[in-house]
Amino acid sequence: EVQLVESGGGLVKPGGSLRLSCAASGFTFSNAWMSWVRQAPGKGLEWVGRIKSKTDGGTTDYAAPVKGRFTISRDDSKNTLYLQMNSLKTEDTAVYYCTVGATSPFDYWGQGTLVTVSS
Amino acid sequence: SYELTQPPSVSVSPGQTARITCSGDALPKKYAYWYQQKSGQAPVLVIYEDSKRPSGIPERFSGSSSGTMATLTISGAQVEDEADYYCYSTDSSGNLWVFGGGTKLTVL
Numbered sequence: 001e002v003q004l005v006e007s008g009g010g011l012v013k014p015g016g017s018l019r020l021s022c023a024a025s026g027f028t029f030s031n032a033w034m035s036w037v038r039q040a041p042g043k044g045l046e047w048v049g050r051i052k053s054k055t056d057g058g059t060t061d062y063a064a065p066v067k068g069r070f071t072i073s074r075d076d077s078k079n080t081l082y083l084q085m086n087s088l089k090t091e092d093t094a095v096y097y098c099t100v101g102a103t104s105p106f107d108y109w110g111q112g113t114l115v116t117v118s119s
Numbered sequence: 120s121y122e123l124t125q126p127p128s129v130s131v132s133p134g135q136t137a138r139i140t141c142s143g144d145a146l147p148k149k150y151a152y153w154y155q156q157k158s159g160q161a162p163v164l165v166i167y168e169d170s171k172r173p174s175g176i177p178e179r180f181s182g183s184s185s186g187t188m189a190t191l192t193i194s195g196a197q198v199e200d201e202a203d204y205y206c207y208s209t210d211s212s213g214n215l216w217v218f219g220g221g222t223k224l225t226v227l
Contacts, residue, residue, distance in 0.1 A: 035216070044221035045154070045162065045205050061214045064120045097161070103173055104152045105216065106207070109161035 002026040002108040004098045009113030016088050020113060022081040022098030030054065030076040035105060036083050038094035039112075048072075048083070048096070050105075065091075088117045121145065121210035123219035130225040137193040139222045141206030144187055151189035152207040153182060155200075156221075162205065166191060196226045 008020040022034070033056070036048040049062035051072045060072050071084040081098055095112040099105070123143040131137045141151055150169050154162035164173050166182035169189060179194045189208075193200055206219040 037218075044203070045156070045218040047207075047216045047218055050216060061216075063215070063217075104164050104167045104207070106152075106154065106162065107164055112161075 002100065004100065004108060004110035006096065006098050006110045006113040009096065009115045011116045011118065012088055013119055014088060014090055014117055016117070017084070017086045018088065018115060020083040020085070020096055020098075020115070022083075022110060024079045024081065024098070024100065027100065029074075029079040032100050033105070034072075034074060034081045035099045035101075036072060036081075037097045037099050037106065037109075038092075038115075039097070040091075040094040043094075046094070051081070085115070088115075090117050093117045121215050121217050123206055123208060123217050125204075125206060125219040125222045127220070128223045128225065130227075131196050133198055133226055134195050137196045137200070137224055137226070139191045139193075139204050139206075139224065141189045141191070141208075141219050142187050143189075143208055143217075143219075145211040146184060146187050146189055146208060148211060149208045149213070151182065151184055153180075153189075153191045154205045154207065155202045156205065157202045165204075193224070196224070198226050200224060201226045 003025045005023045035050040051060045069087045073082045097112045098110040153166040155165045156162040169184040170182040181192045203221045205221045
């Protein structure tokens with residue numbers, strides 16, 4: 001059974017940093033393209049970024065609002081995905097989901113972790 | 120950047136057909152996917168690669184795509200189909216992944 005468990009969310013001041021983690025199990029993590037998706041309170045889904053598997057180059061791509069501030073990385077030895085968030089803004093307040101695909105890019109979702117950016 | 124445009128809301132009576140559209144410039148070349156999100160739950164895939172239905176999704180859900188518009192059709196919508204629906208696709212390079220703004224379907 002695929003399981004994705006996010007952690008690391010919390011309250012942070014504007015301009016601050018936070019690192020989210022996603023522990024994965026139930027599939028071959030090293031072969032998977034992993035994504036982060038966020039959802040601001042009462043708003044829609046927003047793709048944050050994606051990291052390819054190392055065999056596919058291990059490259060990352062990001063949505064425009066977070067490019068240059070957020071960094072996705074992975075540790076295949078620990079089956080863990082990371083999202084380093086710097087220079088946080090109030091508009092980054094959202095539930096952040098770790099996702100992985102099979103039939104589609106987002107077949108499996110974690111429970112999400114809430115990030116609140118506020119002074 | 121790249122955008123997918125959906126209507127904010129669609130409303131139908133039970134048993135009627137609901138159609139939710141998604142427009143984007145790259146859709147002639149890129150697949151559309153559709154996700155259903157009920158309140159407080161994670162999204163669920165209901166249509167992939169424009170028109171394919173995952174196992175376990177009722178037959179009343181179907182998808183199509185023509186030109187720059189993809190459409191999710193729910194034939195004989197049920198009250199339990201009330202949810203937010205999101206289309207997903209990529210830009211022409213395939214590197215930027217995008218969700219539409221979401222459509223709230225009301226069945227009453």
